[in-house]
Amino acid sequence: MIRMNNINKVYQTDMVQTHALRDFNLNVEQGEFIAVTGPSGSGKTTFLNIAGMLEPFSSGQYQLDGVDVGGLNDNQRADLRNQKIGFIFQGFNLIPDLNLYENVEVPLRYRGIKAAERKKRIERCLELVGLGARAKHLPQQLSGGQQQRVAIARALAGEPRFLLADEPTGNLDSLMARQVMEILEDINREGATIVMVTHDPELARRAPRNIQVVDGQLADFSLYQGRPSSASSAGDIAQQAVGG
Numbered sequence: 402m403i404r405m406n407n408i409n410k411v412y413q414t415d416m417v418q419t420h421a422l423r424d425f426n427l428n429v430e431q432g433e434f435i436a437v438t439g440p441s442g443s444g445k446t447t448f449l450n451i452a453g454m455l456e457p458f459s460s461g462q463y464q465l466d467g468v469d470v471g472g473l474n475d476n477q478r479a480d481l482r483n484q485k486i487g488f489i490f491q492g493f494n495l496i497p498d499l500n501l502y503e504n505v506e507v508p509l510r511y512r513g514i515k516a517a518e519r520k521k522r523i524e525r526c527l528e529l530v531g532l533g534a535r536a537k538h539l540p541q542q543l544s545g546g547q548q549q550r551v552a553i554a555r556a557l558a559g560e561p562r563f564l565l566a567d568e569p570t571g572n573l574d575s576l577m578a579r580q581v582m583e584i585l586e587d588i589n590r591e592g593a594t595i596v597m598v599t600h601d602p603e604l605a606r607r608a609p610r611n612i613q614v615v616d617g618q619l620a621d622f623s624l625y626q627g628r629p630s631s632a633s634s635a636g637d638i639a640q641q642a643v644g645g
Contacts, residue, residue: 402563402594403429403452408461410447410617421447423617425461429596431562434589436608437598444617445598446567452596453486453565454478466562483512487556491568493548495540495555501527502536505555512559519558526554530584546577553584557593564588566597570604582607 408425411418421444429435439445450456451463454470463470466485470478495504502523509519527533530550532543540548549569556564566585570578582604589595599605613620 402431402433402466403427403596404462404464405452406462408451408463409459410444410451410456411459421617422451422458425617425619427612427619429594431594432589432592433610434586434595434608435597435610435612436605437596437612437614438600438602438605439614443614445614447617448614449565449567449596449598453488454482483508483559485562487559487561487564489549489552489556489564489566489569491571493540493545493552493572495548495551497540500537500539501532501543501551501554504540504551505558508555508559522558522560523554526558527551529557530554544577546573546580549573549577549581550584553581553588557588562594564593564595566595568598568600570599570601578604 405425405427408422409420410422410425411420413419425444425448427448437445437448447456451458452465454465458471461471465481468481470481473481496507499507505523505526506519509522514522524533524536527536530553532547532550532554535543535547540551543551549572553569564585569585570581573581578601585595585597586607597604597608605611
């Protein structure tokens with residue numbers, strides 16, 4: 402699904418070069434659920450933006466579902482992003498003047514999907530996140546957890562093969578965070594590939610695979626059903642997950 406080989410990202414100003422990613426290598430297989438952790442400023446967001454083709458990389462090779470991203474122009478990257486990737490953001494990014502149905506509909510309109518198909522997808526995805534009865538509500542009439550569920554429905558309506566979630570529970574209380582995580586786990590069981598950036602060690606432990614980004618480089622360690630490998634204790638994994 403994802404193949405990143407020796408990805409480097411350098412931000413250049415008149416005075417300074419900042420290396421956000423250094424020789425970053427990562428393979429993500431179809432159907433995986435990966436939690437990305439690490440301290441602030443470690444390169445997690447840069448990695449996520451590059452994975453989602455929201456910003457370019459300086460050097461290296463990135464293949465998404467067999468397509469060499471580096472060889473695409475802006476329009477081709479936008480088309481690939483719209484076809485393959487769904488985004489779930491910490492800040493929800495809902496349009497306040499549109500109701501839930503219309504918020505989920507916006508990206509489908511941009512893709513030129515016909516009205517009957519849009520309606521079917523929107524209703525199915527809102528039902529999936531438990532908000533089918535509130536399709537005509539505005540975002541401000543919902544709790545934070547409900548708004549995040551709308552954001553998940555919007556991402557799923559595009560039927561992406563790959564979901565990128567940037568701190569999807571960061572603005573939620575612990576109960577709402579667990580509910581959102583359960584939805585993501587259900588989606589993953591249905592076959593979606595998910596990469597989630599999180600600072601929450603409890604949520605990170607629930608992902609079958611964890612990767613840690615430190616100083617723009619990758620430290621990769623695997624979990625099976627939330628249990629650490631024999632080489633590490635649960636306490637060690639939890640400490641690594643929050644950059645401790």
